Structures are given as C-alpha cells and as structure tokens.
Amino acid sequence: MSSIMDSVNQRTQLVGQNRLELLLFRLNGKQRFGINVFKVREVLQCPPLTQIPRLNALVRGVAHIRGQTISIIDLSMATGGRKIENLKDGFIIIAEYNRSVQGFLVGSVERIINTNWDAIMPPPQGTGKASYLTAVTEMDNELIEILDVEKILNEISPLNTDVSKDLADSLDVSFSAGKIIFIADDSSVARNQVKKALTALGLEIEVAKNGLEALKRLKQIAAETGDVTDKVGVLVSDIEMPEMDGYTLTAEIKNDPQLARLHVVLHTSLSGVFNQAMVKKVGADDFIAKFHPDELASAVQKWLSTELRAK
Known part of the structure; x- marks a missing residue:
C-alpha cells in the first residue's frame, strides 16, 4: 500500500506544473509518435491474434491477455498508412480510453520522455480535417506526432452522443x-x-x-x-x-x-x-x-x- 501511495504522491506533484510523460513509438516508418503514459497499462511483444468474423478492417484480431479479450487495432492502418506486416516483431500498447481497454499494434516502442505541456503544440496549420494529429512536439530536432486516438476509436466504433x-x-x-x-x-x-x-x-x-x-x-x-x-x-x-x-x-x-x-x-x-x-x-x-x-x-x-x- 505504501508503494502505491508513494507513486500517487510522485505523480500528483506534477499536477499544476503542466508536465507529462510520453511513451515514444514508431509505426512503419521513421516517424516517431507519442502517447501519454497515463493511458498506458502495459507494453508487450505482439501475442498470437485470433481472427473473428466481421471485425472492423482496422482490427487485426483479438488477443487474450491476463484473462481479458482485447481488440488489437493496427495504428498504422487506422491513420491511413499501410498495415504492419510482421506481427511477431510488432508490439502492442495496451491502453485505456473512454472506459474501455484497447490494444494498439505498433512497429516498435522506444522510451519514455518527460516534457511540459507548453512544449506540446497544436498541429501545423493546413493539416486539414482528415488529419489524425491532435498535437506535435519536438525532441532531438525531430518532430513527435501525437495522434487523436479518440477520432480513431470513433471511426471504428462511433459513440452514441444522444442524451436519453x-x-x-x-x-x-x-x-x-x-x-x-x-x-x-x-x-x-x-x-x-x-x-x-x-x-x-x-x-x-x-x-x-x-x-x-x-x-x-x-x-x-x-x-x-x-x-x-x-x-x-x-x-x-x-x-x-x-x-x-x-x-x-x-x-x-x-x-x-x-x-x-x-x-x-x-x-x-x-x-x-x-x-x-x-x-x-x-x-x-x-x-x-x-x-x-x-x-x-x-x-x-x-x-x-x-x-x-x-x-
């Protein structure tokens, strides 16, 4: 219990300081992407995937992880890229969004970086409505792209927005x-x-x-x-x-x-x-x-x- 509280205390010390941690990953190419560590449950080598009929084309299959069946979304395909071919060398980022758990298939996972939210900027002008970027930042003179995961998930399984x-x-x-x-x-x-x-x-x-x-x-x-x-x-x-x-x-x-x-x-x-x-x-x-x-x-x-x- 004390270790959990210590972790809570360490995290809450960042609150109000506009700080965050990003997990960096790549899809098919050299471009780096980032996801807020707070949303990540774990990262693991891609396990065997089970194919299920009538799944969305962006879902490569389901994985059975720690007693839970999780849909695995190909993040490259979901953002308009080509699919990640070599599943056994890929990684799964298990994340929690909008009250549900998803697995995101990525090409490789790098490291966690600490940064400030004031270093996270809106996407460049002209990216258009079709863009899947919600923000960008820079590290080592390289652009890090942060994806609008809510947009991706809504395209796969649209949420009901109507009040009952x-x-x-x-x-x-x-x-x-x-x-x-x-x-x-x-x-x-x-x-x-x-x-x-x-x-x-x-x-x-x-x-x-x-x-x-x-x-x-x-x-x-x-x-x-x-x-x-x-x-x-x-x-x-x-x-x-x-x-x-x-x-x-x-x-x-x-x-x-x-x-x-x-x-x-x-x-x-x-x-x-x-x-x-x-x-x-x-x-x-x-x-x-x-x-x-x-x-x-x-x-x-x-x-x-x-x-x-x-x-």
Whole structure:
C-alpha cells in the first residue's frame, strides 16, 4: 500500500506544473509518435491474434491477455498508412480510453520522455480535417506526432452522443438562459460529441482547442463582466491538451479571484488510480470519464443549479 501511495504522491506533484510523460513509438516508418503514459497499462511483444468474423478492417484480431479479450487495432492502418506486416516483431500498447481497454499494434516502442505541456503544440496549420494529429512536439530536432486516438476509436466504433429521452425530459436548464457552457478540448471529435449532447438540451456552447486558449477567453469574459460566472455557467474541460493541460487550467482558474467561482468539470478519456487525487489537488468540482452523454448532461445541470442557488 505504501508503494502505491508513494507513486500517487510522485505523480500528483506534477499536477499544476503542466508536465507529462510520453511513451515514444514508431509505426512503419521513421516517424516517431507519442502517447501519454497515463493511458498506458502495459507494453508487450505482439501475442498470437485470433481472427473473428466481421471485425472492423482496422482490427487485426483479438488477443487474450491476463484473462481479458482485447481488440488489437493496427495504428498504422487506422491513420491511413499501410498495415504492419510482421506481427511477431510488432508490439502492442495496451491502453485505456473512454472506459474501455484497447490494444494498439505498433512497429516498435522506444522510451519514455518527460516534457511540459507548453512544449506540446497544436498541429501545423493546413493539416486539414482528415488529419489524425491532435498535437506535435519536438525532441532531438525531430518532430513527435501525437495522434487523436479518440477520432480513431470513433471511426471504428462511433459513440452514441444522444442524451436519453427520459433524462432530457427530466432536466430543467431554463434557468441558465443567457449563460454559456464552455468546452475546452483539443480533439475535434470530442468537442463535437460534447456539443451535440448539450445543445440538444438547449444550452449555448462556446469552445476552445486547448487550456491556454480557454484561459485567455475566460479572462477576457471576466474583464468584461467583472465575474466570469455572469456569462459562463460551467466549464467542461479535457485534461490532455497542448500548451496547457486541464489540471493546470483548473488550478489557474481557482487561483484567480475573477474566475474562482466557475465550476469546472474535468471530462477525460484518462482513467486510473491517480486521477481522483489530482482532481482534488487542483480544485476541480467534478470528474467524468468520457463519454457518457447522460452523465455529462446531469453533471452540467447539477453545477448550473448549484451556481443558481449560490446566488
């Protein structure tokens, strides 16, 4: 138990410092890619894969790992490249996204690097809607690409973004007229999922592509109104974002008198033992794992009504 707590303490010390760790890997070529270590359960040599009829073409098969059957997605094919031919020399990155466990087939795995979120930048202009990049960074004069895994997974198995009829009928957001729900997320797919779920309830939405962009806009609103909550009802923020992550964004908000009353819901594909400690440390009001529209809508209404009662 003490070793687990020591690990939690070491990780939470990075919270608010805009730091992260990336596991570097390659697909078929020389290009390096990175994935946040927080999402990785383990890395192993590609085991024998079982073929199952009617699987998505991007799924090379399933593997039976530690008593669990896991779909193995060819990450090269999923991003428009050629398939990874030599399975026995490939590696599987077992990761947890959006409440489920997936295996990503990659060509090789290198090492873990420590870096800062402010060194993680949005994709270059002109990459277009078809791009699978959510961010880039540089190491040893080489570009490291970070993939929009949420987009890849949504293309393989689209998530339902509709709030259930029973919940929609029971929710009352009429008291929030004139206020916006602010969304910060670097994934275009994730932003659209949240927008669709909440606009169906009649809520007005404003979006930002990362934490720094969100913070600047929220400060602008606060300067115009005197208190950001005069216009913004709730902030729904991803955690992993270029330039400024959601933990740092939350800490900045809670330390700014003009922003501190804003309720922050961290909405993330990250999961694991460390998150609750981190959420508590930065002062977020709520934490929801992506993506369940009813849970998200209920949380937004809860914090909207809490703000109303506070006034």
